Amino acid sequence: MFEKFYSERIKNTPSSFIREILKVTQSPDIISFAGGLPNPISFPQEELKISMNRIADKYGSKIYQYSTTLGLDSLRQYIVDRYKKLWGMNITIDNVIITTGSQQALDLIGKVFVNEGDNVMVEKPSYLGLLQSFCLFKANFVTTKLNEDGLDIEDLKNTLKLHKPKVAYLIPNFQNPTGLTYTKENREKVFECIKDEDMILIQDDPYGELRFEDNERIPYIGMNQSDKNIYLGSFSKIVTPGMRLGYIIAHKEIIKELETAKQASDLHSNIFGQYLISDYLYNNDLDKHIEKIKALYKSQAKAMTGAMEEYFPKTVKFTYPKGGMFTWVTLEEGKDVLTLFDKAINKKVAFVPGHPFYVNPDKVNTLRLNYTNADSETIKEGIMRLSEALKEI
């Protein structure tokens, strides 16, 4: 009815495939591995209640008033201090802008960098939220192969040479959807390949703090060696997603452009939430809280991979995540994951078919499983149901 009024960009944006999936999966008798929800145990509810009362008493009307586009200084300072401590990054608050969740970080970066038709390099598969976001800016996606240890270097070289991407978007830690992590060696090789390219490198890292296997923290690609690096982070997976608070770390000139884009997008992010999270972070031990989340997710991940080992046919492959929230399952070549989806829904278990994670989904035989939002018993039961469905395709 309003078709003639709609913009080209919205007509080209992929329909809400995953939203439709999630609707099917909301029935209470379905075990759903389809979402990407953190376990509610990762929300420090008692501490947040203390903090909200404290900020109401301490800051009065300020927590309700308009505020600055870049975000609350104390929160930006916390991020600066943490990245200095963890990574030795030489940054100040001028390198940080608070965003309305990481999803807005993608929107702002798209606004600032992506002209119609610009080549944007993404992993195959990549995060569906990025594909959707940059689709609005009519990016031309080019893909590069993702292996067990990170990017396929030969394929990367070819992609760079052939497409000269202006922007690359990578998720080096516990990637969404695959759960894969780039090794240290792979990151070094990737940086060797890209360091002389005219290319902005975005490293999205919502899950990096949630490494539950091995204790090694692996530095970002080209960390502290490139002005063209942009880092995304978020409080969604380690404190609360409901506040919609993420951040971008970048060169301060880039931050200025992002500020202009953000002013036009939502003026600033919820300031109450910024005061709340800032107060929580300065008055509690975040690392201790993260340890709890990690222990939980580790047991949940093990429950899932253990059950898959036990019940899945050997022809079905899956990843062993070392952190984060997802594992990625690959069916035998030629099997159709949408057929499996229908069978699985009949058996009362749900997942996300691989489609929305590909630029050109075609003969998709992959699927994403989330393990963070069900207990180990439920996970085992869900995997058993899924293995029954697998027998029917």
Place this chain on the structure above:
Amino acid sequence: MFEKFYSERIKNTPSSFIREILKVTQSPDIISFAGGLPNPISFPQEELKISMNRIADKYGSKIYQYSTTLGLDSLRQYIVDRYKKLWGMNITIDNVIITTGSQQALDLIGKVFVNEGDNVMVEKPSYLGLLQSFCLFKANFVTTKLNEDGLDIEDLKNTLKLHKPKVAYLIPNFQNPTGLTYTKENREKVFECIKDEDMILIQDDPYGELRFEDNERIPYIGMNQSDKNIYLGSFSKIVTPGMRLGYIIAHKEIIKELETAKQASDLHSNIFGQYLISDYLYNNDLDKHIEKIKALYKSQAKAMTGAMEEYFPKTVKFTYPKGGMFTWVTLEEGKDVLTLFDKAINKKVAFVPGHPFYVNPDKVNTLRLNYTNADSETIKEGIMRLSEALKEI
């Protein structure tokens, strides 16, 4: 340094003129009429503190978890009920999407409707946030003249005929920046002109509830008579702006497209804030609260127009707002408002020069004054200072 990477759209977005202005005006000895801040008295702090504790106890982890893109059902239902009561609108929650402030409403509408070069009709002058937002979508702005009683009908007819705008953006109540309101008769004439046009009409109304002169509520243009009408509203001026909560009311097919755009923009608005404001609204008398704000703003507006009558030279014209937060001052033809701005800063008083409110600012002799964020004594003192500055240009 990063110039070659930036998008065309961000290069064309007006630099942060008003942000620079606000920096100059933040010195504590300056009386500033430059901002657009609600008076902190408009924040029901005690009631919000009660509500935040109540929702923490009542809803537990839900107030911290990911939520739906369209927004919290109870908050959408409150909006439906209020617009039914006030305006007899025949709507359901399917006609409502919650946005991260009204600024995001503009961003989403731009994404859904505006192709590069599309003609968008705005008042002359118009809200700078809209100009900045749609600039990112490379809209081609066409302007239509705003008079004391609303749009100049002859000029409107010419603009429609000449430019066939695809989208119109109007602020019929206590417009920002001018403080002007369209009369009932004017609204009817405007609708007569536009009703057969192929044009989406956006009516932005952040201040409509703040009518402090006359008690008449004037219906929107073409209200309940057009599927192409889109209404914007906000809790910023009547409860709190810091939560960044606004909304769009539109045909449900349009809401679906806006939902896709919002999913790509920030997934959803802060859900804690939505629970908080919803709880506040259902447990308090909003109309009673608004009466308090109106009484305050009325006295502040009178203090400002009264002082301008007393101290300004008769050659200087200004509007008498019947609500909202601003008055608009016009200097004698040929006078330069930037010269006045410099003189005023020397006298320790600040305002926003008219420039950012025009599509093509040229020989600007207008300025915006905000009266909601200073007490009557301070307003008088500021206007006296400004009248001294006026003598020097």
